[in-house]
Amino acid sequence: MNWTAYVDGYCERLAPGLWGEPLNDVTNLAFLVSAAAVWWRADGRRTGRALAVLVGLVFLASTVFHLTATRWGGAADSGFILVFVLYFAAKFPRVFLGVRMKWSWLAAPAFVVLTVAMAALGDSLYLPALVGLAVFTAVLAYARDPYWPHFAVAGAVFALSLAFRSIDGVVCGVFPSGTHFLWHLLNALVLYVVSNAMISKEKAPSPTPAKGPSTVDRAAAD
Template sequence: MLPADYIDLYCERTAPGFWNEPLNALSNLSFIVAALVALYLVRKRGKSGIAELVLIALAAAIGIGSFLFHTFANTWSELADVVPIWSFVAFYIIMVIYRATGENLFRTLRASAIAVGITAAIFWFSSDAVLTDIDAGPDPFNGSLQYLPAMVALLIATLLMHLRKHPARAYITLATATFAISLMFRTVDMALCFSVAFGTHFMWHLLNGLMIGFLLAALVLKMPPQGQAR
């Protein structure tokens, strides 16, 4: 008898059990490493911003939440997985806009409203919910379309950074490329299950930890608070 709220979405999981997804669980250490590196960069810069510390904490929370989901594999741990992810995405976008507009609150609110509208439209056409669909297995995209808004946001940010020759453009470009590759690994996890017994989802974690590291480095090093040299 399976638990009523048991969730099995990935190739590596074959049965209920805390350590039934060891690679998927332990690969979440990449988010903790990214958070620690970003914290080091903030302290090396000499002045901590509360917004950056919140983002660093959210990056670590992504790793913890995803670890819980890939060990407990149930409804509450699924929420622990997705809430930090989308909280990081939303807060990071707002902070980038705020710093890019010279910390202009009105322009930040206006640009954020546009970003919310675009995101909502993409969700409408690509996914019914933010939560991973429990029936994602048969889906040819394996539930990865829910991350299309994040991919679009990164592509737009990369384009704008290059058009404006922004100092953070290299970091944002690396983050975008890394996310595209990681999304591919997430998508093919179930499709390659017969040939790769443990799946490829763990690569999604490893590369996303790297991607978040690039994003945090861009904010800390190239988009510091006003009054601090870039």
């Protein structure tokens, strides 16, 4: 495979060149803003900082891809999104469900299996992420975790984002810039929402188990 081959996959791009997709290039800055916001929310915590760095790498890879329009750029773009998703999946059971890390990380290969299975059926490589958000939402709602609405909102926004990504080539005739730039803006929001939820969950104090009456209280009762 020629990794340097030219890729013309978006409505906005008409020819090779670094500025063949100006709107797609500029809207990648939304990922940088998201990364900075996640870093600030992390407040020095390791998980939050890792999430911020991964969002920053999504910004870098997506920018390079839309500037160079090459196969290797596209692979880097999809690759760093996958790295973020796998890291988040691996940490989710630990942070939200209290599962030990030696078991929590198994959520990552489980997601890979889901992705491969859905790809074999002809589905989009990004659809498994939407399924994952739905599963996270359902699990947290069942557990009555107060953060389940964050994932419900993230899932709804990501579904809209996928729709805009899907119709990019369809609307070229009436909207030459296409709709892929909306994929960038909405995905940056999704990455912030789920990252902020994980950071907030880690920051939240663990519930204190209820204690029985103290010795003083019992003495007063007697």
